[in-house]
Amino acid sequence: MKELLKVTDLHASIADKEILKGINLTVNRGEVHAIMGPNGSGKSTLSAVLAGNPAFTVTSGSATFHGLDLLSMPPENRSHEGLFLSFQYPVEIPGVSMVNFMRAAVNAKRKYFGEQPMPAAEFLKLMREKRAVVELDNKLASRSVNEGFSGGEKKRNEIFQMAVLEPCLSILDETDSGLDIDALRIVAEGVNKLKTPDNATIVITHYQRLLDYIKPDIVHILYKGRIVYTGGPELALELEEKGYDWIKNQVDKEA
Amino acid sequence: MDPEISKDTNSIIDDVTNADYKYGFTSDIDTEVIPKGLSEDVVRLISLKKGEPDWLLDFRLKAFRHWLTLTPPRWAHLNIPDIDFQDISYYAAPKSKEAPKSLDEVDPELLRTFDRLGIPLEEQKQLSGMAVDAVMDSVSVKTTHRAKLAEMGIIFCSFSEAVREHPDLVRKYLGSVVSYRDNFYAALNSAVFSDGSFVYIPKGVRCPMELSTYFRINATGTGQFERTLIVADDDAYVSYLEGCTAPMRDENQLHAAIVEIIVENHAEVKYSTVQNWYAGDAEGRGGVYNFVTKRGLCRGAGAKLSWTQVETGSAITWKYPSCVLAGEGARGEFYSVAVTRHRQQADTGTKMIHLAPRTTSVIVSKGISAGHSENSYRGLVKVAPNAADCRNYTQCDSLLLGSSCGAHTFPYVDVMNDTAIVEHEATTSKISEDQLFYCNQRGIPTDEAVGLIVNGYAKEVMNKLPMEFAVEAQRLLQISLEGSIG
Numbered sequence: 001m002k003e004l005l006k007v008t009d010l011h012a013s014i015a016d017k018e019i020l021k022g023i024n025l026t027v028n029r030g031e032v033h034a035i036m037g038p039n040g041s042g043k044s045t046l047s048a049v050l051a052g053n054p055a056f057t058v059t060s061g062s063a064t065f066h067g068l069d070l071l072s073m074p075p076e077n078r079s080h081e082g083l084f085l086s087f088q089y090p091v092e093i094p095g096v097s098m099v100n101f102m103r104a105a106v107n108a109k110r111k112y113f114g115e116q117p118m119p120a121a122e123f124l125k126l127m128r129e130k131r132a133v134v135e136l137d138n139k140l141a142s143r144s145v146n147e148g149f150s151g152g153e154k155k156r157n158e159i160f161q162m163a164v165l166e167p168c169l170s171i172l173d174e175t176d177s178g179l180d181i182d183a184l185r186i187v188a189e190g191v192n193k194l195k196t197p198d199n200a201t202i203v204i205t206h207y208q209r210l211l212d213y214i215k216p217d218i219v220h221i222l223y224k225g226r227i228v229y230t231g232g233p234e235l236a237l238e239l240e241e242k243g244y245d246w247i248k249n250q251v252d253k254e255a
Numbered sequence: 256m257d258p259e260i261s262k263d264t265n266s267i268i269d270d271v272t273n274a275d276y277k278y279g280f281t282s283d284i285d286t287e288v289i290p291k292g293l294s295e296d297v298v299r300l301i302s303l304k305k306g307e308p309d310w311l312l313d314f315r316l317k318a319f320r321h322w323l324t325l326t327p328p329r330w331a332h333l334n335i336p337d338i339d340f341q342d343i344s345y346y347a348a349p350k351s352k353e354a355p356k357s358l359d360e361v362d363p364e365l366l367r368t369f370d371r372l373g374i375p376l377e378e379q380k381q382l383s384g385m386a387v388d389a390v391m392d393s394v395s396v397k398t399t400h401r402a403k404l405a406e407m408g409i410i411f412c413s414f415s416e417a418v419r420e421h422p423d424l425v426r427k428y429l430g431s432v433v434s435y436r437d438n439f440y441a442a443l444n445s446a447v448f449s450d451g452s453f454v455y456i457p458k459g460v461r462c463p464m465e466l467s468t469y470f471r472i473n474a475t476g477t478g479q480f481e482r483t484l485i486v487a488d489d490d491a492y493v494s495y496l497e498g499c500t501a502p503m504r505d506e507n508q509l510h511a512a513i514v515e516i517i518v519e520n521h522a523e524v525k526y527s528t529v530q531n532w533y534a535g536d537a538e539g540r541g542g543v544y545n546f547v548t549k550r551g552l553c554r555g556a557g558a559k560l561s562w563t564q565v566e567t568g569s570a571i572t573w574k575y576p577s578c579v580l581a582g583e584g585a586r587g588e589f590y591s592v593a594v595t596r597h598r599q600q601a602d603t604g605t606k607m608i609h610l611a612p613r614t615t616s617v618i619v620s621k622g623i624s625a626g627h628s629e630n631s632y633r634g635l636v637k638v639a640p641n642a643a644d645c646r647n648y649t650q651c652d653s654l655l656l657g658s659s660c661g662a663h664t665f666p667y668v669d670v671m672n673d674t675a676i677v678e679h680e681a682t683t684s685k686i687s688e689d690q691l692f693y694c695n696q697r698g699i700p701t702d703e704a705v706g707l708i709v710n711g712y713a714k715e716v717m718n719k720l721p722m723e724f725a726v727e728a729q730r731l732l733q734i735s736l737e738g739s740i741g
Contacts, residue, residue, distance in 0.1 A: 051692075051696050052695070054688070054692070055688065055692075075692065075695035075696055076695045076696075076699060079695070079697060084696075085696050087696075090693065091687070091689045091690050091693045093690055093693070093694075093707075093708055093711055095710070095711025095713070095714040095715075096707050096708065100707065101694075101697070104694075104703060104707055105697040105698045105699055108699050108700065108703065109698045165698070
């Protein structure tokens with residue numbers, strides 16, 4: 001099946017304020033989508049709603065994820081079924097080592113599929129292999145989740161977790177924010193290494209910068225809770241050149 | 256979207272489950288229980304049943320007469336219902352003709368009970384690194400590994416045996432750290448205590464295994480009043496563990512224990528507790544009242560005493576394991592994790608009394624409250640006028656799960672010497688919804704995420720527990736909070 005995610009007329013709100021006002025989006029396996037848009041247009045809300053953040057309420061619409069009714073699933077099952085969200089602001093969990101955190105994550109997924117917990121040796125080998133993807137050093141294992149990590153380390157840590165969990169759909173929410181050029185390159189290379197014909201990536205970003213490293217097949221522009229424009233990679237470049245005002249003016253005029 | 260997911264945290268906190276107290280069974284054991292009520296005659300009867308010498312009866316009677324002049328303490332941040340002290344039986348013992356000489360003579364139901372609790376009393380089945388004294392209701396059932404320890408001159412036996420076999424040692428130390436005049440419950444315990452553990456580590460001996468006492472209340476309508484006395488002579492070392500459970504009953508049961516520890520020159524005692532008495536149900540029915548006086552005297556120079564406690568059980572907890580630092584350069588430590596949920600109440604902490612120069616102390620307290628519980632830290636750091644160059648560091652953290660529970664901190668500092676350095680840090684935090692969602696997104700369900708986050712929060716304390724206990728304590732922490740957040 002080529003179609004991985006199909007979102008139809010999705011509306012969502014927080015504290016009775018509607019943020020998403022009818023999103024339609026289809027993502028096929030092997031594709032990289034970029035969702036761009038000015039601040040406050042609903043980009044992060046879309047990623048949070050797809051991942052099942054309980055802070056948001058879906059008021060109407062549907063989403064199917066390789067045939068499953070995504071919106072009826074608790075967030076942990078969405079994760080088990082292969083949806084991964086790289087957070088814009090990864091939280092710190094004091095006292096919980098990365099190793100324990102990832103072991104809990106890996107074994108929760110295995111339990112969901114009726115498998116035994118991963119043997120310790122195999123797990124440590126997996127951690128070692130995946131760390132290499134984002135050039136994360138081995139001190140990470142004993143450090144608490146995101147605690148005292150620099151901005152770049154946090155984002156690399158997100159991609160590391162993505163590598164371990166091997167999702168079929170990765171949503172990268174503003175992964176480029178707060179990254180210097182070296183960190184950006186490492187993160188982007190990590191994402192590219194993990195790309196296969198069977199998985200797909202949604203890159204949410206405000207700037208073209210990240211798209212120099214992660215080449216999108218399709219670019220969407222999100223504005224005021226709707227996807228107002230969809231095009232090829234050239235759309236991102238056009239935005240970079242003209243700025244968002246061009247889109248804003250056009251949409252606001254029509255409305 | 257699934258309505259379950261969008262339910263807000265506060266409403267889900269009410270969905271707390273209570274089916275997870277796996278120690279709540281009762282055992283059908285032939286038990287001798289004396290009639291309810293407390294009087295001088297009852298005190299004499301207890302002493303008679305135990306065949307005690309006159310000096311001990313005398314000690315009990317003095318304590319009883321003093322107790323009559325006292326009223327229960329009311330200063331703690333606890334709502335304690337009136338207790339009818341005449342409605343309690345003060346002595347319950349599994350029936351047996353004589354003290355069992357071998358396991359064959361122990362009631363098989365008793366062995367099964369401890370087996371179910373994960374405390375095998377057959378020595379060959381035991382972890383080689385641990386000796387156990389098992390106390391059921393008021394009486395010590397069996398102490399393992401005694402012969403091996405005796406070769407090194409270590410005494411580890413029930414309190415009653417110690418009275419018979421080592422009367423001089425018991426007489427010398429009994430009440431020397433916690434006087435029967437100390438407080439209401441200490442006086443009560445001193446009058447009616449039935450059994451407990453006795454440990455003596457001779458000069459220069461390092462105890463080769465963990466010593467452990469496992470307390471079990473089984474009989475109904477009774478209180479448990481045990482007494483533990485640990486003496487570490489010069490340069491000795493011992494690590495001592497204490498565990499406790501009780502059946503689930505609708506009634507409240509009183510547990511009023513005393514622990515006294517004497518630490519001589521350069522000796523070290525580590526005392527670890529995993530307290531898991533039955534806590535009552537979600538509405539606050541039943542559960543153990545845990546009113547305990549624990550204190551150690553670091554009498555010698557360089558003596559060291561370390562208390563580590565993981566408190567998850569009991570309807571009401573009132574205890575302050577303390578260190579009296581009387582020897583120059585002595586050190587006291589207190590590491591505590593106290594979990595309360597449902598209607599549980601805990602008022603717990605420590606006292607560090609610096610009486611000698613260059614004494615140091617450390618206090619790390621981690622309170623975790625859920626449901627409608629009340630969780631208080633109460634601590635005293637006192638530095639005497641002629642105790643120069645003392646140091647104390649106190650860290651006192653509270654973690655709230657939900658908004659219907661309470662966390663309180665009552666730190667008292669009483670410093671009478673200008674050279675002292677006393678530091679206090681305190682934080683209050685909540686498990687954030689962002690943390691839970693982050694875990695969920697990585698596939699970790701909420702219950703497991705809460706366990707992970709709480710264990711991370713309590714890590715500093717959990718790391719102080721001996722290995723044999725740490726795994727059990729971590730699991731306990733996780734289980735005890737299951738269902739606390741949706």
